[in-house]
Structures are given as C-alpha cells and as structure tokens.
Amino acid sequence: MKKKVETKMLEKKEINYNKIERKWQSEWEKKKVFVIKENPKKKKFYVLEMFPYPSGTGLHMGHAFNYTLGDVYARFKRMNGFNVLYPMGYDSLGLPAENAAIKAGEHPKKYTNNSIKSFMSQQKALGFSYDWTRMIKTHDPEYYKWDQWIFLKMLEKGIAYRKKAPVNYCKKCDSVLANEQVHNGMCWRHEDTAVEIKHLEQWFFKITDYADELLDKVDSLEWPERIKIMQKNWIGKSNGTQVDFEIETPAHKDCTLDPEIKKWPIFTTRVDTIYGVTFMVVSAQHPKLMSLVNFDQKKDVEAFLKKLKSVKQEDIDKMDKDGVFTGSYAINPLTKEKVPVYAGNFVVADYGTGMVMAVPAHDQRDYEFAVKYKLPIKQVIEPVDREFNLKDESRAFTGEGRLVNSDKFNGLENKKAIHEITKYLEEKKLGSKKVQFKLRDWLVSRQRYWGTPIPIVYCDKCGIVPISEKSLPLTLPEKVVFGKGNPLATNKNFVETSCPKCKSKARRETDTMDTFVNSSWYFLRYIDPNNKKDICDKKKIENFMAVDQYIGGAEHACMHLIYARFYTKFMRDYGIIPEDIDEPFTKLFNQGLIHGSDGNKMSKSLGNTVDPLEIVRKYSADSLRLALLSIASPDKNFNWDNKVVDGSFKFLNKVFQRFNGKNKFGKSSRNIESKVNKTIKEANIDIENFKYNIAIIKIRTLFDYIISFEDKDISKGDFESSLKLLSVFCPHITEELWHKLGNKNFMSLEEWPIFDEKKIDLNLEKEEEMIDKLGNDILNILRILESKSEKNKTRAIIYCIPNEVTIFKKEEANLEKRTNIKVVIKDIKDANQTEKKIKAMPGKPGILIK
RNA sequence: GCAGGGAUAGCGAAGUGGUCAAACGCGCGAGACUCAAAAUCUCGUCUCUUAGUGAGUUCGGAGGUCCGAAUCCUCCUCCCUGCACCA
Secondary structure, three states, X not given: OOOOOOOOOOXXXXXXXXXXXXXXXXXXXXXXXXXXXXXXXXXXXXXXXXXOOOOOOOOOHHHHHHHHHHHHHHHHHHHOOOEEEOOOEEOOOOHHHHHHHHHHOOOHHHHHHHHHHHHHHHHHHOOOOOOHHHOEEOOOHHHHHHHHHHXXXXXXXOOEEEEEEEEEEEXXXXXXXXXXXXXXXXXXXXXXXXXXXXXXXXXXXXXXXXXXXXXXXXXXXXXXXXXXXXXXXXXXXXXEEEEEEEEEOOOOOOOOOOOOOOEEEEEEOOHHHHHHOOXXXXXXXXXXXXXXXXXXXXXXXXXXXXXXXHOOHHHHOOOOOOXXXXXXXXXXXXXXXXXXXXEEOOOOXXXXXXXXXXXOOOOHHHHHHXXXXXXXXXXXXXXXXXXXXXHHHOOOOOOOOEEOOOHHHXXXXXXXXXXXXXXXXXXXXXXXXXXXXXXXXXXXXXXXXXXXXXXXXXXXOOEEEEOXXXXXXXXXXXXOOOOOOOHHHHOHHHHEEEOOOOOXXXXXXXXXXXXXXXXXXXHHHOOOOOOOOOOOOXXXXXXXXXXXXXXXXXXXXXXXXXXXXXXXXXXXXXXXXOXXXXXXXXXXXXXXXXXXXXXXXXXHHHOOOOOHHHHHHHXXXXXXXXXXXXXXXXXXXXXXXXXXXXXXXXXXXXXXXXXXXXXXXXXXXXXXXXXXXXXXXXXXXXXXXXXXXXXXXXXXXXXXXXXXXXXXXXXXXXXXXXXXXXHOOOXXXXXXXXXXXXXXXXXXXXXXXXXXXXXXXXXXXHHHHHHHHHHHHHHHHHHXXXXXXXXXXXXXXXXXXXXXXXXXXXXXXXXXXXXXXXXXXXXXXXXXXXXXXOOOEXXXXXXXXX
C-alpha cells in the first residue's frame, strides 16, 4: 500500500542534460529513426507545421512552441502505429531576406543559406522528430522549378493571366501587393505604410474561378470556427441582381462628340428597392470615371479627386460620405426616371461594377449622402407591423416590409419582390440574377529579386510567350544590382533572350512571384522531394495526401490558407492530384500567441524576448518543451514566464534522479495499476484534442504518485507505460531512462501503452483519498494543539462508521508512520459514553487525540 | 459598425448544470533535514470558526431560469483578434 518514501536528500550532482539530449538527437539521426517510407500495411498520418521563413535572427519562442505542438502530435501518432509523415522545410524566398541581405551587404542566397543552417541546428536541438531527408528549401531551383511549372499550367488553362488594373503598391516593399496583403489600407509587412493605388499591367491568378467551391467546402473542414468564418467573410459571397442603367451624358454646347458610355450595369442585393432610386454613385477610383464627366462638371470632379488624394489613410475610416455630380444621368429601367450620377468616395471601384444605385430611403449610406447633398428620398417599402413615417426616423429604413410606390409590385412582401422584380427584369432583358464575391484575383507579380522568376518572355512579334517546360527551371541569376528599381532588370544576360516561338530578340519578364506561391503547394513536395521528373509521384500523393493535421498561426487565415486551397483545387482539376483529394488540410490547429512576461508582443525593442536556445542551454530542451505546453491551453494566447521552466525542470530532475536505472521493480499494487491505466485512458483523449496542458498535469500527477511508492510496489511494465506517456513531451530524458532500463530499441518507436478498463478502480482511489485526508486531519489537529502548547500527545483514536473499519484498519501502520503518533482504529459503536460526542461520518471518521 | 474569442482565488491557469471554496503550477507561510543556506520533503494558503468534520461570501457587473449555476438565458462594462463604407 501507499507509503510516503522517507525524506531523503536527492543526490546532488550536476546532470548534463544537454549532453544526454545531444546523444539521443544524434542517435535518432544516425539510426534513421524518423525516416519514413511508403508502407501500405500501415495507416498513414501526415502531420505538418507551417514551414518557417528562415530569418537571420533564428528561432524564436513562437517557433519553438509551434513545432513542439506538432512534434508531440507526430510522436503520439507514430507510437500509435501510424506511418507518420512529419517533414520540415524552409520558405526561404521572400522580401525580408532580400532586405536583410542588402542591409548586411550580402547576397540573399548566402544570407538565406546561413539562416537555414542556424535554423536547422536550433530545431534539431529541440529534439523534433522530423524526417530530415525530406527537407525542402523554396529557393532551391529544383523546388521553384515546379512553381514555374504550375505557372505554365495555369497559363495554359487561363488561370494565370496578365492585365492592367489598379493595384496596391507599397513603397517600402518597392513592389505591388495582393489584396490579401493589404490590412486596413496598410502593407502587411509595414504597418505604418499606406498602400498606394497604381494602374499597372501585372500577372494575376484567377482564384475567383474557385470562389464558389472555396466557400462551399469551408464547412467540411475540421478547422477552428474562427478561421472558417474569416475565410467565408473574405470570400464574401452575395446573391443579387445586375441591372442595366442607360447613361446620358449631356454634351457641352462646344462639344459634339458622342458620349462614350451608353450603358452601365450595376449590382444590387436590394433590387426590391429599385423604385426608390433617386441618384447613382460611381466610385471615385473608377478608371472610367472621367468618361462620365461632362465638360461643365470637369473642374468640380477634378477638384474633388485632388482633395481625395490628399486624405491620409488613417483618416479614411472616419471619413464622411463625400461626392460630386458628374454631369451624367442614369435612366431607371423600370420607372424611366432620370437620376443624377455622382462620383463618391464610399463606393468600391473593383467590387460589382463600380457604380451603385442609391436608394436613400432604405440604405443608410445612401441616406447620409442624400441628406448631405439635398437629394430626394423616396420611400418604397413600409413595415407591416407599425405606423411608420420615414421623416420621423431621420435614418434609412432597412427592415423588412411591403412595397409601396412601386407600380405593379406594390403590396408585395419585399423578399418576394426581389425574385419578382428580377424575373421581370430578366424577361425584359434589362438585368439578371447575379452572384458577387469580395474575393479578387490574386496579384502575383512582385518587382523584387528574391522570388521565383516568372517563366515568360515578351516578344515584339509574338507578344507574351511562355518558356518551354523543358527549359525549366528558369534560374534566378546571381548577379544583379539592388536599389535601382527591379533588380532582375539590371542583369542584361537574363533580360535579353530570344523568343521561344520565332527566335527573334525578346525580353524576359523581370518580375518575380509572390512568396505565397511557394507555400501554396509545398506540402505536396514533401511527399516526393527528390523527384526530378514530376512535381510529385501521383501514387505517392494518393498514399500521403491530405495533411491530416496542420498546425500554425491564425494570421494566415486569409492568405496562405486560402491560396493553398486554391492551388490544391487547381492541381486536382489539372489532374495532378486525384479527384477525391480536393482539400489540402483536413484538420487545422491554431496555436495561441506567446507574449513576453510583460504581456506585450515579444520584440527586441521592448527587450522582452526570450531565446528558446538559451532556455535549452540553461535547463534542457525537455524542460522547455514541457514548460511551453504547461502554461496554458495551446490554443490560447499566453505570456511567457521563466518560472514555469523552473517548475518543469524540477519535475524532470526529480523523475530522472528517482529512476536512475538501479531500480528493482516488483509487482504493481492495485492502486498503481488503477492510476496508470486511468492516466493512459485520459491522456489519450487530451493529447488527441491538443489539450496538452491537461495531459501533462495528469502525467505529472501520475509520476508524483509513483514516486511516493517503493520500487517493489511498481512493476517495470507500469513504469515503462508511464514513461511512454511522458516521452511525447520530453523525448530525450525518457529515451535515456528507457535505455537505462535495459531496453535496446528506441522508445520513440515503441508502441503506445494500451489501458485496461478493468484495472481502473475508482473506489480504490476514493478510499485512498479518505485515508490521505484522515492523515492530514490528524496532522492538522496536532499542529493546532501544539500551537496551544498542548504537546505530549501519544495517541489518536479514530472512530469509523462500521463498514469503513476495515478500510482504515489496514492503514493503521502507515498512518502512524505519517503522523508520528500511535493510531488506533475503532468502530464508533464501540465508543464509550465520553467518546460518543465524537462524530463519525461516511468517509470522515471522528478523531480523538489523547 | 460587423464578426469571433475572453474576464475564475496574490499571479498563471483548469473547470461549462449538482461530486466546487473550485484541479494543477508559481508565489507566499509553517515545519522537517542542515552548523547554516540552497536543494529536497511534509503541511497550509477566500473569510470566520473549531482539536480536522462547521458556517459565510466568491468565479467581470446586474437581473432571470432551475430543487440546484463559475457553468444555461437576457442586458451591461471592460479586454483581445479579425474585417472594415462590398451596395
């Protein structure tokens, strides 16, 4: 039975944990413990963390956390008999490396290679169980060759295309950006830099072709709800109606030119309000705006545009609705009314058609605009359940109701009216049902060097010509000049080429691809990283795709995670991936953010960063891993706290010193058996659900429990099972102990323990708790007596209820040992008169100290 | 503005209808060991009370449902995160 081990001084000797860790890390690598092959007999499991951008500053705590999460999962699945694919690589192309290299006066290639080297050694020091033989680097031409190859396939299918469009430009990046890389009007990499709109000809990927499917399939994913909602909002589907409005631009008396624009379709989700249109608003940023402006209004419009440009980005949020009359009129196709067309600052140029019909009575924005410019407000819907007068409301009525002032549609319920009016417009060929998405095509051109070269040549005769598949990769030339515009343009040998079609002189595309191109399919390459012929062997794709568990930060919700889904769907349609694999990441786990101990984001300038490697050196990798997972639930944000490592280190130290290989294990008591089996059962569920913090608490409790027994009360098997539970979190120390037990194989490849439900005995645990509590109570009373100077007590008489006598009786000796006082267990029935005042309750016997 | 997440004892953090004064860690207090300290071990740590078993007040605030609420509902306050005039 349970025995508190005599307090003994733990052997005080310095243990070199780092040495032990290095030993196992190199053993694992030498014996190829984590290298995997196809194995049709085993079920596969693909665990993947978002691969890092290898910056020169090395691994930070967030990385260490992210990879520890994945490593625990990979180890857990591996020990559970899965053929686990768990690779690592580097997203090594990209602007930060280029900028850092320029700053350091180094070539980006050299800078990146060095960064990768240091990244890798740091990752290895943390004991992650990656299959390093599959490592990929996106700046390797053998990798980006396939970026170029996909580009050619997309070009072939019309998914990659070039067009002139208003695009986002960041002057700090010195490049254009994708929509997804503009956050609140600012560059995603430079929070203080507002993007500018430029009209340029650029390469785009037609992600919008997949908008519908990307949206529909979101629901089928086992992803955090938050991310799914973010993606849905980003894709932003709305069902509405497209309506054609005729445009009249009155000619100036001196100008006899025909007006350029005769018709302009608009998109609306509220076609039920079409009888209430009193003006139109075209986006002030619309490229065709000036074609609507007649001579008389030109000055006003130009003044307005000038004013708009001077507005600072940060003020745009608070900006009032603003606009100016263009001089043109639109004719409502149903009422034939002529309404003025305004240019406005609140209409988005590239959503819908860039012009909206304004119904001030039923849209708040239009209402504000109408009030400001004294435009008429015409009510066409009234609520059915109350008296209503728009004039009293002083705001638009956006609720539901019945149509009024709407000719033959009067009286219709407005939702119904949307269908009816659309149907009518379709019959009259004046409009049609239409679906709109917020998602825009992906702008992939970048005017920078450190990216995948676009495999395109411009020929004066043939125009845009793709280079041949055979000539891939189109390698990034090393000799370029930085800081003078587009670096690739400075290398003559690169730029000047011949047309693949007509062989005459031609010029290469000097833009490179967005870094997100590289990360949109990397999960595929891990499956077959050295394939020279194919992007990835199709059989192998069938075997390993999709990623079963993906792990990474939420910041990629509307970037990488959408792009990768789009690529997967494209590759499926092209026949690269099998039909049934149309989503890359089945399950996604988002880890929380680690902040400094002061609660702020870890940053050098705040001086609150903690280098994970420093923790490894000071304590051990196992301590760091355990600490990272102990602080909080992994999906929550938390503040780093060095003290937690202290606690983790102490615990591991305790375990390591207590079980030093010299233990003479015996047979497990029923209590130990119960506890071990219960812990296995519960830890399984906790680990599976990423509740690592909870699993760790239970495993720690288990060890504390085991430690309180003598070796002969623990079986070797039960100890080994416990060790296995700990091993996914702390692989080094457990591997060491495993071998100290005389095992020759690797613990990391051992089978996960299986629990036996029959051995879990909750009554036993309850009894034990009772006894524990009784011991504490006796100690407590003794202490109180002592404080009252009532010493010299020699006996504790315990009065139990009849059916608990046996339970406590067999603990007499242990209780005595614990409390240092003679303990006598009695049945309350046998109490004499004076002792009768002592109450005995179920689970709580009465105590009399004499 | 819209959407999502959160607020638990000195701190961090579990807990999502009864077994909850609330796991676990840290901190703190007392004791043991020691010449002493560190380390380690034991006990305690909402308030009051008592020779343990008792009572009271708690889980952002205010109401409500229920025999019963940290846990469910309504409203409010504050914090975080994302989107931001998408017609």
